Amino acid sequence: MIDCKIVGVNNMNFGVSRRMHVPKKAFLVIAIVIIASMILIVFLYSSPLLIMTERLRVDQFQFDGLGYGAKVFDSGGNDLAHPYLRVPSEVSTSPTHVLFSIWHAEGTKLDSLTLVFSSNDMFLLSLIAPEGRPWPRTDFQKTSDGIGVILDIPNLELQGEGTVTLEFFLQQYSDHLDLNIRVKFSLHKKPPFSFTRYAADSFLNVAVERLE
Secondary structure (H helix, E strand, O other): OOOOOOOOHHHOOOOOOOOOOOOHHHHHHHHHHHHHHHHHHHHHHHOOOOOEEEEOEEOOOEEOOOOEEOOEEOOOOOEEEEEEEEOOOEEOOOOEEEEEEEEEOOOEEEEEEEEEEEOOOOEEEEEEOOOOOOOOOOEEEEOOOOOEEEEEEOOOHHHHHOOEEEEEEEEEOOOEEEEEEEEEEEEEEOOOOOOEEEEEEEEEEEEEEEOO
């Protein structure tokens, strides 16, 4: 005789899944948190929250045979930007061509740029209209003391995403021109590292000789 027993059949789980019920209020809270996070990311990308300012270390401009370049570092020694100026030291014709460009590291965005040209001698500087994507508001005029020229772009907008290049024509009226160029710019690191504004200020002096 075989004795068969059925033990605890009503308490055993034979793989029947149970669905978790998420209250509507909890679902709504989760959706609001996700949407708010996305809005915050977009805001930080377009208008970064810059609550601190760090002055960058700028090496001296070095001549490479064609122009003058400098490296710019933050306090951690990271190479963030390379401003570059190509100004001829000898010219046979006037006006002559002057070029400025600034590279910046991947993951950063240029926010503003100011160039100031000055000299004790008389000169004329003309900005060549830049090509490419639409440019933001650019102020190009004489300095307040009337002896220099200033180019100021307070917000580079989309142009600040990549290398910025500007070109000028320089007209000199004497055989020797001591041209002083001041380069100021600011940048920030893209989200999630958008709490520090990095600012740099550097100078370059170039002697331009006019050949007979």
